[in-house]
Amino acid sequence: MDSLLELLFDLMKSPPITISLTLLFGYGLHKAFKRKENASQPEKRAKEKSDSGSESSSSLSDDGSSAGDYCKLVLIVRNDLKMGKGKVAAQCAHAAVAAYKQATKHPSILKAWQNCGQTKIALKCDNETEMLSLYEAAKAIGLLSYVVRDAGQTQVAPGSLTVCSVGPGPCETIDEITGHLKLY
Structure with a gap:
């Protein structure tokens, strides 16, 4: 023992x-x-x-989803830029802060995400075109989303689009857009 x-x-x-x-x-x-x-x-x-009047006491959120749904935030990193680990961490932090700022305008979504532990998932995409199409698809179905544009002072060219945040929002809805992507 x-x-x-x-x-x-x-x-x-x-x-x-x-x-x-x-x-x-x-x-x-x-x-x-x-x-x-x-x-x-x-x-x-x-x-x-x-x-x-029903078993579920969750209220509808701003986007029509149930505030009781499990929520998450997805951060989509461009793999073609070959950013270092620290650079990716900084860019994901920019995207997460921007997503949080957007979510403050939708209190029921923010509260649901906070109640779920503020889950954040980092995924990768192949290039800028794919990232922008994911951004547009998320916007089209009413999900919060944001694209980080880098200042270009270190590893990537000025104006490079580095990370796209999708959410916070209901997992099932976000998975419709990002479910095919691999973990970063």
């Missing part, structure tokens, strides 16, 4: 393991808190059920 504990402690010294365990622990705490919060408000949920 002692050797097993020593092995576990040695594994926990590894940064990837430590980060993973911390994230899992945090997620577990989040879920436990939500469960406790939901259990302590049965009267409120019962009232919402009776007011809505």
Whole structure:
């Protein structure tokens, strides 16, 4: 038993393991808190059920989707630019902040996304043409979307379109547009 504990402690010294365990622990705490919060408000949920007239008490959001749907934000990175990891991280951060700013104008979408843990997924596309067609398709069905234009001070040419954000919004709707793309 002692050797097993020593092995576990040695594994926990590894940064990837430590980060993973911390994230899992945090997620577990989040879920436990939500469960406790939901259990302590049965009267409120019962009232919402009776007011809505159905089993689902989720309200419709600005885009007609259910605010109770699982939501996410997708960040589509251009693979042809061959940006370094740090550059991709910075460009994705620009896209995520812009998406958040857009979502503040749609409180029900923002709240649904926040209640889902603000999921963010990084995907890759082949080139600018593909990224712009995904952007246009997202706009056409009413999803929030934004394209980052780089200033060109480091790795890419000025004005390069680097990352497209789609969402936050309902997963099923976003997957209609981005479901075929691979993880970055």
